[in-house]
Amino acid sequence: MGIQAVKVAGQEACSAAVGAPRAGGLSAFDPLDPATVADPFPRYRWLREHAPVQRNARGMWTVARFDDVRRCLHDPRMSSRPSRFSVIARRQREASPPARVACSLLPLLDPPEHTRLRRLLAQVIGEQRVGSLRPRAQAIVAELLAPARDGAPFELIAELATPLPVRVIGEMLAIPPADLPQVKAWAGEFFHIFGPAVDGAAYARLSEAVERFSDYMRGLIAARRRSPGADALIALIAARDDEDRLDEHELVVTALLLFTNGEEALAYLVGNLVWALLQAPEQLARLRGEPALARAAVEEALRYDTPAQIVGRTALHDIPLGGETIRAGDPVYLLLGSANRDPARFADPDRFDIGRRDSGHLGFGGGPHACLGAGLARIEAQAVLEGLLAAGSRWEPLIDRPEYRATLFARGLKRLPMALRAGR
Numbered sequence: 001m002g003i004q005a006v007k008v009a010g011q012e013a014c015s016a017a018v019g020a021p022r023a024g025g026l027s028a029f030d031p032l033d034p035a036t037v038a039d040p041f042p043r044y045r046w047l048r049e050h051a052p053v054q055r056n057a058r059g060m061w062t063v064a065r066f067d068d069v070r071r072c073l074h075d076p077r078m079s080s081r082p083s084r085f086s087v088i089a090r091r092q093r094e095a096s097p098p099a100r101v102a103c104s105l106l107p108l109l110d111p112p113e114h115t116r117l118r119r120l121l122a123q124v125i126g127e128q129r130v131g132s133l134r135p136r137a138q139a140i141v142a143e144l145l146a147p148a149r150d151g152a153p154f155e156l157i158a159e160l161a162t163p164l165p166v167r168v169i170g171e172m173l174a175i176p177p178a179d180l181p182q183v184k185a186w187a188g189e190f191f192h193i194f195g196p197a198v199d200g201a202a203y204a205r206l207s208e209a210v211e212r213f214s215d216y217m218r219g220l221i222a223a224r225r226r227s228p229g230a231d232a233l234i235a236l237i238a239a240r241d242d243e244d245r246l247d248e249h250e251l252v253v254t255a256l257l258l259f260t261n262g263e264e265a266l267a268y269l270v271g272n273l274v275w276a277l278l279q280a281p282e283q284l285a286r287l288r289g290e291p292a293l294a295r296a297a298v299e300e301a302l303r304y305d306t307p308a309q310i311v312g313r314t315a316l317h318d319i320p321l322g323g324e325t326i327r328a329g330d331p332v333y334l335l336l337g338s339a340n341r342d343p344a345r346f347a348d349p350d351r352f353d354i355g356r357r358d359s360g361h362l363g364f365g366g367g368p369h370a371c372l373g374a375g376l377a378r379i380e381a382q383a384v385l386e387g388l389l390a391a392g393s394r395w396e397p398l399i400d401r402p403e404y405r406a407t408l409f410a411r412g413l414k415r416l417p418m419a420l421r422a423g424r
């Protein structure tokens with residue numbers, strides 16, 4: 001997620017600026033509307049039932065049903081390149097160097113560039129490769145949760161769910177812990193390239209951040225080449241496919257990708273998962289009695305309250321779908337959050353049920369761009385659940401109502417203060 005989310009968010013803001021026509025009522029799906037952000041599910045239901053493929057209020061297509069979304073994720077006529085409406089496409093036309101970096105990121109590529117880069121990257125962060133990181137993720141969770149023992153209040157998102165993936169990626173790339181805040185800050189600054197409102201000063205800041213990040217990574221790569229270790233950076237340097245391998249620019253861009261993708265998404269997944277368990281005490285009790293259900297609980301949260309609610313595509317050809325024709329060049333929103341609540345695919349879809357048998361959600365997308373960090377995300381989220389259960393079996397939220405982030409592109413709680421106590 002991450003980059004995908006800001007990419008579509010930037011596109012949305014841009015198309016709003018050109019003043020596309022607006023529809024009214026429930027049909028006006030608007031991922032920035034506060035009521036929709038707070039509870040998108042009634043709108044999704046309406047779309048699935050009345051307009052499963054619809055040109056939305058800002059002139060973009062929305063696809064709401066599970067089967068259609070899955071078909072589009074696998075359809076080679078659906079491009080992942082930014083649409084003509086997007087901020088990033090405009091900056092690319094202006095030949096901005098950071099935009100060139102952004103457009104060479106894996107999630108924004110199509111075959112054949114995408115196929116080649118993904119194959120190399122999968123050798124390093126693919127699901128089969130990351131199992132050995134589990135004990136480290138567990139140890140980092142235990143360390144971050146130490147202040148939360150004996151009922152001391154703590155804030156799940158800021159104190160655990162956000163630092164955990166940064167620490168894990170930092171260790172994977174062998175970045176010295178003291179450098180981590182700075183490296184993360186550069187990567188975060190770069191993110192603004194996708195945003196709608198980058199003025200001259202902000203643009204200069206993000207250009208400098210990309211340069212600093214690149215210089216830093218080039219230095220690190222040179223050092224690792226001189227004295228290789230067992231980390232993922234060295235594996236990336238060595239990753240090869242026949243005679244093909246990543247060049248230095250690709251290594252730097254991949255490091256940027258790993259830093260910016262996944263961190264936010266994991267924080268949202270963890271917040272949504274813990275909140276869902278707090279709202280369904282019988283499910284929490286079940287998990288407490290059977291901690292091996294942690295894996296299933298993570299999957300159910302990915303379905304029930306999907307962190308990446310929307311992924312964006314651009315039609316390369318005219319595509320007939322659901323009685324409509326999506327025209328070549330049109331931007332398309334695939335509503336993963338709606339697909340994952342489709343009663344045609346999941347029984348009783350609005351119920352959070354960690355014992356569900358009909359898995360197969362689209363929380364990590366699907367098809368050629370399916371999340372490459374899924375294995376890592378699963379390990380981290382399970383480590384959080386296990387750590388929370390070990391720290392105290394009675395979980396108390398210290399808020400009555402959740403407050404969600406401002407857009408639906410990445411759905412997650414802003415904060416979740418809570419306390420963990422012993423006992424039932």
Ligand code: HEM
Binds near residue numbers: 004
């Ligand atoms: C809970 C956490 C996460 C969620 C919900 C999530 C979700 C997603 C989704 C939905 C996509 C597909 C986007 C599309 O089709 O356009 C995606 C792609 C991707 N994710 Fe994740 N992600 C998570 C964590 C991570 C982590 C931890 C990493 C790596 C460190 C990561 C790396 C990637 C990459 C590299 C892609 C692009 C794959 C490609 O374009 O071929 N993700 N993610």
